[in-house]
Amino acid sequence: MSKNSLKVAKGTRDWVGRDLELRDHIFRTISQVLERHGAVQLDTPVFELREVLSEKYGEDSKLIYDLQDQGGESLSLRYDLTVPFARWLAMHTNVQNIKRYQIAKVYRRDQPAVARGRMREFYQCDFDVAGASYDAMVPDAEVIRIISEVFSAFGLGVTVKLNHRKVLDGLFAVAGVPSNKIRTISAAVDKLDKTPWAEVKEEMLAKGLAEAVADHIGGYAQKSGTLRGLLDELRKDTDLSSNTDVAAGLADLELLATYLEALNVADIVSFDLSLARGLDYYTGLIYEVVTKPDPKSKVQVGSIAAGGRYDNLVGMYGKRPVPCVGISFGVDRIFTILDAQREKAIFNTLSRPADVYIMAFGGKEFDGLLPQRMKVATQLWDAGIRGEYAPKVKPRQMAQFNASDGVPLAVILGDEEVKAGQVRVKRLHTGGESGDKDKGKLVSLDGLVEEVRSLLDEAALDMAKIGS
Amino acid sequence: MSKNSLKVAKGTRDWVGRDLELRDHIFRTISQVLERHGAVQLDTPVFELREVLSEKYGEDSKLIYDLQDQGGESLSLRYDLTVPFARWLAMHTNVQNIKRYQIAKVYRRDQPAVARGRMREFYQCDFDVAGASYDAMVPDAEVIRIISEVFSAFGLGVTVKLNHRKVLDGLFAVAGVPSNKIRTISAAVDKLDKTPWAEVKEEMLAKGLAEAVADHIGGYAQKSGTLRGLLDELRKDTDLSSNTDVAAGLADLELLATYLEALNVADIVSFDLSLARGLDYYTGLIYEVVTKPDPKSKVQVGSIAAGGRYDNLVGMYGKRPVPCVGISFGVDRIFTILDAQREKAIFNTLSRPADVYIMAFGGKEFDGLLPQRMKVATQLWDAGIRGEYAPKVKPRQMAQFNASDGVPLAVILGDEEVKAGQVRVKRLHTGGESGDKDKGKLVSLDGLVEEVRSLLDEAALDMAKIGS
Structure with missing residues (x-):
């Protein structure tokens, strides 16, 4: 054509x-x-x-x-x-x-x-x-x-x-x-x-x-x-x-x-x-x-x-x-x-920010934990929560941080934690100094949805405070 | 054609x-x-x-x-x-x-x-x-x-x-x-x-x-x-x-x-x-x-x-x-x-029930109070409440009752009340015996929206009780 x-x-x-x-x-x-x-x-x-x-x-x-x-x-x-x-x-x-x-x-x-x-x-x-x-x-x-x-x-x-x-x-x-x-x-x-x-x-x-x-x-x-x-x-x-x-x-x-x-x-x-x-x-x-x-x-x-x-x-x-x-x-x-x-805002609305970004980090032997990230996303979707993960088998750490821009919460997977049936949950972009050094709270997969809900409520409350 | x-x-x-x-x-x-x-x-x-x-x-x-x-x-x-x-x-x-x-x-x-x-x-x-x-x-x-x-x-x-x-x-x-x-x-x-x-x-x-x-x-x-x-x-x-x-x-x-x-x-x-x-x-x-x-x-x-x-x-x-x-x-x-x-329900969804039906009643000399009913509707619309009135200069009493079917609340206008800047507000279809004999509560036009809101809340609560 x-x-x-x-x-x-x-x-x-x-x-x-x-x-x-x-x-x-x-x-x-x-x-x-x-x-x-x-x-x-x-x-x-x-x-x-x-x-x-x-x-x-x-x-x-x-x-x-x-x-x-x-x-x-x-x-x-x-x-x-x-x-x-x-x-x-x-x-x-x-x-x-x-x-x-x-x-x-x-x-x-x-x-x-x-x-x-x-x-x-x-x-x-x-x-x-x-x-x-x-x-x-x-x-x-x-x-x-x-x-x-x-x-x-x-x-x-x-x-x-x-x-x-x-x-x-x-x-x-x-x-x-x-x-x-x-x-x-x-x-x-x-x-x-x-x-x-x-x-x-x-x-x-x-x-x-x-x-x-x-x-x-x-x-x-x-x-x-x-x-x-x-x-x-x-x-x-x-x-x-x-x-x-x-x-x-x-x-x-x-x-x-x-x-x-x-x-x-x-x-x-x-x-x-x-x-x-x-x-x-x-x-x-x-x-x-x-x-x-x-x-x-x-x-x-x-x-x-x-x-x-x-x-x-x-x-x-x-x-x-x-x-x-x-x-x-x-x-x-x-x-x-x-x-x-209307004012011309800069943000790009061709993507919709998730509630939770599911990341995985590891060393040289690290395989990316994609099925495990999918399982976590499935838990969140089942609970009606917008979860997202990098669509890569082995995503780079930086790419995952960039993709989580505007997302209030991260669930972080690592080899050792996953073996123990655990993940880390962490507030993102809180602005506090300790924020980025904080490795997040260790929770078991059983209690993940509850913890995510409570942290999302907390994040929403903080947003409301900033807005007012 | x-x-x-x-x-x-x-x-x-x-x-x-x-x-x-x-x-x-x-x-x-x-x-x-x-x-x-x-x-x-x-x-x-x-x-x-x-x-x-x-x-x-x-x-x-x-x-x-x-x-x-x-x-x-x-x-x-x-x-x-x-x-x-x-x-x-x-x-x-x-x-x-x-x-x-x-x-x-x-x-x-x-x-x-x-x-x-x-x-x-x-x-x-x-x-x-x-x-x-x-x-x-x-x-x-x-x-x-x-x-x-x-x-x-x-x-x-x-x-x-x-x-x-x-x-x-x-x-x-x-x-x-x-x-x-x-x-x-x-x-x-x-x-x-x-x-x-x-x-x-x-x-x-x-x-x-x-x-x-x-x-x-x-x-x-x-x-x-x-x-x-x-x-x-x-x-x-x-x-x-x-x-x-x-x-x-x-x-x-x-x-x-x-x-x-x-x-x-x-x-x-x-x-x-x-x-x-x-x-x-x-x-x-x-x-x-x-x-x-x-x-x-x-x-x-x-x-x-x-x-x-x-x-x-x-x-x-x-x-x-x-x-x-x-x-x-x-x-x-x-x-x-x-x-x-789905079950074939009987109700007719070609009309949308209002929150409040605004009626007027009176004797032989009664002119229907259409502009007054319109003013009351205007008050309700301004407050975001769905109000409706009979689209007739002199609506019949029965027609107004029929039209209010499914509507939880009535505002009733009469010549004397209107002269005093007042209307009556009444719950409809409550099922109680006293319901239809009750002439409703007399309120001033100034306090109408507030009264309507409180009675609508009450009606919603009753509906929730019936539903549960």
Whole structure:
């Protein structure tokens, strides 16, 4: 095989060592919050029937990875975790309501931007509340509460930008956008967080909108503020609020404001009329989580979580409608932020330090006592203790000392001791002067596990003292 | 979309509820054993460059899933976790040695046999020891020790059938198999655990072997026994043991026998000359783990773990050779066995019981106190306690009692109490007669978390008493 194929596929990466540990820390932290709110886990296949994914993602459908036709079903890699969840809900008609979460990789044939945490294979963590037994906006409010708890746990200040599809659709209708142009104009508006109004307006005109209509939209789309504040303003705008869609959306948001106050998270929310979100399936509240501008931070990663209400998606599978609301955490982007914050430690996490290093020393005739070291390791493993020995028949003394770096305890074997059924047990790296001259405590193999346990407790206690 | 597409792809499944919990229990158990032996985790992408996978799997290559050419690289889904690990090792030339594990799904376009736990998407858990700093057979022995620890932890009695590629290759040479036929004859021999000798012989003849050669092989291939026992027998067979490959293999196995005795796992091993394993990349010791026949068990799943030594695989990527030995645990097959054993519990794990259910009761004018219930939940969540409330503005009394099934504690809100900044806290389902008439203890909101914590401790203590 050629040398240039010795790499991972574009937009993918391996996870190992400190990166993997940080990633797992992120998974654990999010899971803990979600389980506190009653969520259960779901795991779906990495590929779905192509039909399951079709007509769910609008213009983004072109980013879906298809599998080659090798005789059989037409398959595609999952693009997100929402559609597989909707497919699962449609299949399991006995499920009345569920709070589910899923942490898994998703696949998008996008242009990778590794430094900003955008990959072709990347993790999402989705939490969704599904079912008809919820009163309006109650689960929606809990999702925003959960967002707040998750990012507090990471020590990240965030803003939840939110909007409502019905407010947006009504606004477009009032402005005079033809109904068949609403989604494409919506996509243009969505760019307002990164693109100046003049450019967005140009795009709208190019898409066939009259200038007056575009300007009408522009007057609204650039509005943002607190939820209560902007709600009051829009209520007073009778042109707008007399539209039935807008009125329904504002009623939802009014309710949401009350609940967010009760859940003590009203202050992290910003009502932002330019937020549109590209996906076809949203029907109500939509939101996007952005980090608060941090002058010290060097990384800019865009939104780090996003979601909304999608009441019709499950019904698209033809069985029954199931109202849903959810949030998708961009785990890799969260990783990018936390990674930039953490200090670069020197230690190498590609090996895991043992509790006990089992050594053997002897003179010229010494055979290395490997089977005996193995027997001691076996005793320790049986007792659930992490033991390790040099993987050499005749290990050098220095090599064994080097390998025991970071290990709190040594069991030392010598010819004479072994013949008498004994070994020496010794604390390592205690720092005391006498430490290295101390030959350790002689114990019989029968009492070894007990002695090791007691010395490990002692070592743990000393570590705690150093830490405090 | 058509209704018949409302399913998962052939040979795949969703994981949720009790199944997912059992699967996670399997993952945790294996991880614990592996980490006790110093393993660190690696996670690789689900697809690799097609070139990375080519010429690694012999006849099984036809089972690889390819991705469609959508403009870009040629990609395939991973077929196992060994080749991605070898690719990683080849890329990271600074890694001298590593004990790594990976738990992830792999993909094979095989004929699914769901009842026997054979799927197209299934989990593997791989542990491998890589590096040149190990003396012969030392890591190989530790892998077999790890196999023993893993299956002990699951309460499963297993036999590790083992063989050595060099013994097998030498045996074929001595019998007179042309060297270009060795792999295909090897594949025929491998079927001897399921197929009678007469059929295997027929296959060999069809593959162009002379009858005398086939019979010569048959005389050996049907031999199996304890490692020491069969070793002694083969040593005495000078025709065989004078072959340099056989001699090298037997020397390895002799060493292994000593180490397995030291590690107290010699008794789980069976030396089986018919074991060949299909994959091209093995170079030394090979093994396959089977469950001991259990007359009570209804499930037959074939081998539940398998592996061996592959010293040349990393070198195939053209950078440097890295000797490796490893084991792959068939997680889904282990699941099938444990699933058949467990009792079918009735409870529904699609919801997770809360610690505290927050209820509100009142008369006709009662508005349901939803924001007040939310505030109480917020207090509890902030304290890390799992609180839940009915997602209704005006929940019915009965619905709230039903929803609190399995929840140890209730916080009860009423109009008067709330006005006074108070709630009632009550143990649920204590079984005592007075239980349901008891209106609970009146506490102020300030002292709520403290009171809840103390009552949860009390409830946990009672549960422990019932359990003991």
